[in-house]
Amino acid sequence: MKVYNLSCEHDHRFEGWFSSEGDFSAQLGKGLIQCPVCESHGIRKLPSAPRLNLSASQAPQTDVSTQIQAEVIEMMRKIVANSEDVGERFAEEARRIHYNEAPERAIRGTASKSECTALAEEGIEVMSLPVPAALKQPLQ
C-alpha cells in the first residue's frame, strides 16, 4: 500500500492510497483521481519528505572524483541542515509520520538494519546515506 500526497491544480492537498506506483499511474492516466474539494482531475503527486537513515555508514567510494565528492558532501550538508534530528527514535518517528501520527517532515537519525527491514516491509521508504560523522551536525 502506498500513500501519496496529491494536489490539484488549485493547490488543494489531499492523500491518495494506492496498491502500487503503477496503480497510481494507471488511475491518473485514466482520469480516475479526483480532487475531493473541487473535483478537478488535474492531479499531481507532491514529493514526500525524505526520511534519512544516517547509520548505514559504508566506506565512501574512492573512485569518484573530488569534484563529485564535494557536490555530494554539499548536498548532504543541505539535507542534514533541513531535516530534524530524531536520533535513535528514527524508526519510531518514520513510522509515526507514515501513519499520520506526526507531522510530515524530513527527519534524520539512526536505525539498525533490522529496523530498516521492518520499515521497508511496512512500505515506509527510508533513504540511507553514508554521511561522514562531521556532517551529522549542521554547521552553525
Ligand SMILES: [Zn+2]
Ligand atoms: Zn481541488
